[in-house]
Amino acid sequence: MPGLGAPGYLLRTLERCARSGPALLLDVPGFGDPAGRACPETLGSPADTVARCLAVVPRAPVNLAGHSSGAQVALHATVRAPERVRALVLLVPTFPCDLPGHPVLIPRHCGGAGAGAGRGRTPS
Incomplete structure (x- = not known):
């Protein structure tokens, strides 16, 4: 699963995975496709689409990878x-x-050095 808007960047990774x-x-x-139908701003619709695809993959179970928001x-x-x-x-x-219990691994990405206080937990 690619992140939003750019499945093409994973083509080389796909080619290497296909060797196995x-x-x-x-x-x-x-x-991905800018001409494609937009999904609602929830994970339900894209996740349901992927689950439906998994239901018809002939060689299941599979190794499923997701990058960025695709994760x-x-x-x-x-x-x-x-x-x-x-x-x-x-x-x-x-x-x-601000996800409850979310570890703030790199606080600067979440609003500064003290941003994790009260919202998540810092790694020990």
Whole structure:
């Protein structure tokens, strides 16, 4: 699963993955093709689309990878169809800084050095 708006950057990765076996790069509506139908601003629709794709992949379970915002979609799709996913790989996942319990690993990306206080937890 690519991040928003740019599935093309993963083509070389797809080619390398295909050396080991069948590989697919999904262009989920609202994520890649600018002419595609926009999805609502929730993860339900793209994750449901990926789960439906997983339901028809002939060689399941699969290794499912998601990059950036695509990591969130891959995670939600795995929850919807866990029997179809052998391994889940989250590549540079994006998550809201104010997510309860979210570890602030790099505080400057979340509004400064003290931004994690009270919103998440800092790693020990």
